[in-house]
Amino acid sequence: xxxxxxxxxxxxxFALCAVPAAQAxxxxxxxxxxxxxxxxxxxxxxxxxxxxxxxxKIVPLFEALSAGTLFYRKADKAVFITRSSADGITLMAPxxxxxxxxxxxxxxxxxxxxxxxxxxxKTAIANLTLLSPDVSLRLSAAxxxxxxxxxxxxxxxxEALHQESDASVRQAMQESYAAxxxxxxxxxxxxxxxxxxxLKAMGNQQALSVLTGFVASAxxxxxxxxxxxxxxxxxxxxxxxxxxxxxxxxxxxxxxxxLAAIGLAITFGVMGVINMAxxxxxxxxAYTTFMVQEVIRNSFPGLFDYSLAFxxxxxxxxSGAVGFAMERGIIRFLYGRxxxxxxxxxxxxxxxxxxVRTVFGPTNKEVGNPDWMSGAFELGAMTLTANRIWILAxxxxxxxxxxxxxxxxxxxxxxxxxxxxxxxxxxMGIRTPWIDALTFALGSGIAxxxxxxxxxxxNVSPNLGQLYIIDxxxxxxxGGVGNLWGTFVGAMTLxxxxxxxxxYAGAVLAKILTLVFIILFIQKKPRGLFALKGRAxxx
Amino acid sequence: xxxxxxxxxxxxxxxxxxxxxxxIAAVVPLLNLALPESHPLHVPSYxxxxxxxxxxxxxLALALDLVWGYCGILSLGHGAFFxxxxxxxxxxxxxxxGTRGVYAHPTLPDFMVFLNWEELPWFWLGFDQFWFAxxxxxxxxxxxxxxxxxxAFRSRVTGVYLSIxxxxxxxxxxxxFFRNDMGFGGNNGLTDFKDMLGVSLQSDGTRAALFSATAVALGLSFLxxxxxxxxKFGKLLVAIRDAESRARFLGYRVEHFKLFAFVxxxxxxxxxxxxxxxxxGIINPGEFAPANSIEVVIWTAVGGRxxxxxxxxxxxxxxxxKSYFTAAYPEYWLFALGGLFVLVTLFLPKxxxxxxxxxxxxxxxxxxxxxxxETGAKPEAAE
Numbered sequence: 001x002x003x004x005x006x007x008x009x010x011x012x013x014f015a016l017c018a019v020p021a022a023q024a025x026x027x028x029x030x031x032x033x034x035x036x037x038x039x040x041x042x043x044x045x046x047x048x049x050x051x052x053x054x055x056x057k058i059v060p061l062f063e064a065l066s067a068g069t070l071f072y073r074k075a076d077k078a079v080f081i082t083r084s085s086a087d088g089i090t091l092m093a094p095x096x097x098x099x100x101x102x103x104x105x106x107x108x109x110x111x112x113x114x115x116x117x118x119x120x121x122k123t124a125i126a127n128l129t130l131l132s133p134d135v136s137l138r139l140s141a142a143x144x145x146x147x148x149x150x151x152x153x154x155x156x157x158x159e160a161l162h163q164e165s166d167a168s169v170r171q172a173m174q175e176s177y178a179a180x181x182x183x184x185x186x187x188x189x190x191x192x193x194x195x196x197x198x199l200k201a202m203g204n205q206q207a208l209s210v211l212t213g214f215v216a217s218a219x220x221x222x223x224x225x226x227x228x229x230x231x232x233x234x235x236x237x238x239x240x241x242x243x244x245x246x247x248x249x250x251x252x253x254x255x256x257x258x259l260a261a262i263g264l265a266i267t268f269g270v271m272g273v274i275n276m277a278x279x280x281x282x283x284x285x286a287y288t289t290f291m292v293q294e295v296i297r298n299s300f301p302g303l304f305d306y307s308l309a310f311x312x313x314x315x316x317x318x319s320g321a322v323g324f325a326m327e328r329g330i331i332r333f334l335y336g337r338x339x340x341x342x343x344x345x346x347x348x349x350x351x352x353x354x355x356v357r358t359v360f361g362p363t364n365k366e367v368g369n370p371d372w373m374s375g376a377f378e379l380g381a382m383t384l385t386a387n388r389i390w391i392l393a394x395x396x397x398x399x400x401x402x403x404x405x406x407x408x409x410x411x412x413x414x415x416x417x418x419x420x421x422x423x424x425x426x427x428m429g430i431r432t433p434w435i436d437a438l439t440f441a442l443g444s445g446i447a448x449x450x451x452x453x454x455x456x457x458x459n460v461s462p463n464l465g466q467l468y469i470i471d472x473x474x475x476x477x478x479g480g481v482g483n484l485w486g487t488f489v490g491a492m493t494l495x496x497x498x499x500x501x502x503x504y505a506g507a508v509l510a511k512i513l514t515l516v517f518i519i520l521f522i523q524k525k526p527r528g529l530f531a532l533k534g535r536a537x538x539x
Numbered sequence: 540x541x542x543x544x545x546x547x548x549x550x551x552x553x554x555x556x557x558x559x560x561x562x563i564a565a566v567v568p569l570l571n572l573a574l575p576e577s578h579p580l581h582v583p584s585y586x587x588x589x590x591x592x593x594x595x596x597x598x599l600a601l602a603l604d605l606v607w608g609y610c611g612i613l614s615l616g617h618g619a620f621f622x623x624x625x626x627x628x629x630x631x632x633x634x635x636x637g638t639r640g641v642y643a644h645p646t647l648p649d650f651m652v653f654l655n656w657e658e659l660p661w662f663w664l665g666f667d668q669f670w671f672a673x674x675x676x677x678x679x680x681x682x683x684x685x686x687x688x689x690x691a692f693r694s695r696v697t698g699v700y701l702s703i704x705x706x707x708x709x710x711x712x713x714x715x716f717f718r719n720d721m722g723f724g725g726n727n728g729l730t731d732f733k734d735m736l737g738v739s740l741q742s743d744g745t746r747a748a749l750f751s752a753t754a755v756a757l758g759l760s761f762l763x764x765x766x767x768x769x770x771k772f773g774k775l776l777v778a779i780r781d782a783e784s785r786a787r788f789l790g791y792r793v794e795h796f797k798l799f800a801f802v803x804x805x806x807x808x809x810x811x812x813x814x815x816x817x818x819x820g821i822i823n824p825g826e827f828a829p830a831n832s833i834e835v836v837i838w839t840a841v842g843g844r845x846x847x848x849x850x851x852x853x854x855x856x857x858x859x860x861k862s863y864f865t866a867a868y869p870e871y872w873l874f875a876l877g878g879l880f881v882l883v884t885l886f887l888p889k890x891x892x893x894x895x896x897x898x899x900x901x902x903x904x905x906x907x908x909x910x911x912x913e914t915g916a917k918p919e920a921a922e
Contacts, residue, residue: 272699343836347837
């Protein structure tokens with residue numbers, strides 16, 4: 001019995017809460033349908049009524065009315081927001097924005113507006129959004145106003161500024177207020193000087209364009225000087241940020257180069273073997289990612305965000321297996337003949353490319369970004385994209401793990417021993433052929449993991465490997481073989497140098513200059529930046 | 540007197556090959572032009588063009604063999620010298636178009652008019668003269684090889700390092716020639732040639748003449764290479780190939796020998812490129828692609844490096860195969876080429892010609908042994 005009473009009480013409470021909301025909506029719908037049969041003269045009153053009754057829900061309707069996409073159906077005088085599409089005009093409910101079918105233009109009639117009404121609408125929209133309880137709505141409205149030059153909104157903005165409690169929205173409002181003050185000549189000199197200061201603190205491209213516009217039209221020399229000096233200081237700040245941005249781009253490119261080159265550095269360092277099919281190992285990794293994503297899309301769509309986690313080990317295994325087979329099947333017969341190895345592995349690379357082209361087709365394959373890898377965020381005046389950050393982090397992790405493996409494990413010890421002195425290592429009981437095969441598999445496997453990372457930023461096509469192979473060679477040759485730190489420094493240096501040259505020389509010329517630099521560098525240090533010390537001599 | 544010493548120096552084999560090439564140069568145009576089409580010995584024009592192209596490739600392979608087979612320098616950038624020679628010839632042919640271009644500008648080639656250039660850039664001056672273009676065909680690749688080689692060999696860059704920087708060189712040139720600002724037609728390269736030395740490039744007579752010129756040029760290059768490798772200088776090149784440090788310790792300036800071979804090789808490659816361009820009618824930056832240069836290596840390897848006939852044979856064989864495969868089974872060509880790379884390096888390190896001569900010398904040895912076995916008692920008796 002008690003329980004029953006409690007249920008009834010709950011129901012009653014719900015009903016009481018629901019009634020006012022439903023009433024408000026009903027009133028709104030009534031007001032909206034009133035728009036359909038009105039004269040232009042009656043419109044201002046109707047709009048202010050809507051503004052009073054409504055909340056931010058009414059904003060799309062106001063925007064549509066202002067843009068001339070608000071219509072009513074001739075048959076029943078129902079009001080709709082419309083959007084033209086391929087097969088006619090799509091109708092949307094004015095409040096919920098749900099699609100309500102498609103119709104022809106003939107059955108509709110436009111609700112007329114004039115410029116006076118548009119101004120009223122604009123103020124109303126600003127009013128509704130700037131004073132809305134939703135923080136994100138207020139923020140976007142404040143940012144939107146930065147581009148506006150309508151003096152009518154100024155008092156409203158001022159009022160909103162007084163009421164605002166959220167710091168970031170307040171800042172956005174102040175900036176927009178400053179921009180509008182400078183654009184319109186309605187404020188006092190002190191106001192304008194304050195505005196210049198606000199924009200100085202803002203210090204980005206947008207602020208710069210407002211200020212340059214102001215300098216062109218300003219009449220008072222004092223204000224003009226203030227603005228000019230602020231422009232200079234903003235330019236300086238932007239230049240500093242652009243250096244930072246270039247460093248970031250360079251590191252990002254460097255991390256890609258590092259990923260592509262590090263496997264090559266291992267095989268080259270340990271075995272003195274140039275693996276021309278290295279790029280194809282990267283490609284196999286990328287195609288593994290593609291296949292993993294296909295399986296996940298078709299069978300387990302919920303796991304898509306984890307697809308890269310599945311792809312990484314699989315790519316390592318797939319490329320590693322191909323590398324292992326190559327070493328056992330071809331390369332071990334060619335030891336001591338590095339140039340022949342180069343040719344044989346080039347042959348393998350051609351066959352792998354053609355095999356992939358035959359199986360998957362010559363076109364680019366779509367590899368998706370998981371949610372956590374898409375998007376970007378701003379740091380000062382520069383933009384960092386999430387996928388680049390992840391790839392940089394991934395490159396560092398791979399590098400660190402490899403360093404630990406080579407420095408701290410038995411396998412690493414044996415690899416280093418073979419690198420330094422193959423014969424002595426063999427006489428100490430290290431099975432050098434086995435180490436060779438495993439090293440080659442490891443280098444190829446890492447290339448495969450690089451392929452997973454590259455599939456996120458580059459097209460997955462049979463030519464993927466060819467894009468990176470020459471750059472990887474340059475990194476290895478520049479950094480010096482047999483030393484992972486050499487590869488690391490080489491990749492980062494080349495990446496940053498390339499990106500710093502790009503603004504002055506253009507992308508292609510920057511690359512040419514980098515290549516020429518490496519060719520000259522090799523003359524000076526034929527064994528690379530960090531040459532392995534030793535007494536090896538070719539005889 | 541001179542011819543006699545030349546003959547003894549070269550050996551009969553080389554003389555036969557040069558004679559054969561000159562004979563081809565004389566006979567093929569005759570069979571193409573003089574005989575009616577119905578005649579069984581008539582050589583159709585498309586074959587003349589095709590084999591003219593192959594002979595250019597053969598020349599390029601021969602040039603590579605001089606440095607790789609005899610001096611141990613595996614250049615992965617010989618395509619660059621070939622393409623530079625081609626561009627020099629292409630520039631001459633461009634200037635010959637004159638007012639017959641789409642824009643009918645008297646001096647500027649079409650692509651420059653298209654890019655709104657006002658006047659001819661300085662490096663195009665002089666290319667309206669054939670002698671100047673012909674000079675540039677050898678001078679530009681030679682100069683590049685000289686500068687590049689002078690730096691590289693002096694600092695003792697060897698082995699795979701050298702291979703990789705030659706690849707970087709051709710890659711850098713590829714990127715450079717793709718740029719429109721370079722003034723070499725960018726992506727499209729140079730094409731739409733009309734005539735050469737006053738005769739139309741489209742006529743059968745010109746094509747046959749170009750074929751002859753290519754065969755003669757190949758013969759002369761062959762002669763030059765034979766002279767080089769059969770001289771004392773050639774022996775030194777082989778010594779450098781087999782033990783560079785020892786040659787250096789014996790007091791030879793290794794880098795000078797290498798540089799000389801490299802420059803000569805680049806010049807031959809340039810001439811090959813110059814003969815190639817009028818026959819195919821286009822030159823574009825694609826010729827600089829690193830993959831092209833590596834393909835030249837495989838021609839040389841298949842035929843047999845370290846022999847002068849090998850690369851010519853290899854270039855004809857592989858390119859013949861390529862023409863057949865790309866027409867009959869286009870999707871399998873890369874498998875075949877890739878397999879060729881693997882199989883030749885694994886099983887035929889000396890190439891086909893090398894294996895043949897090995898077999899022959901083995902057979903001769905056996906014959907000699909048998910002969911000495913039959914007459915086994917005699918030497919002892921003579922003692």
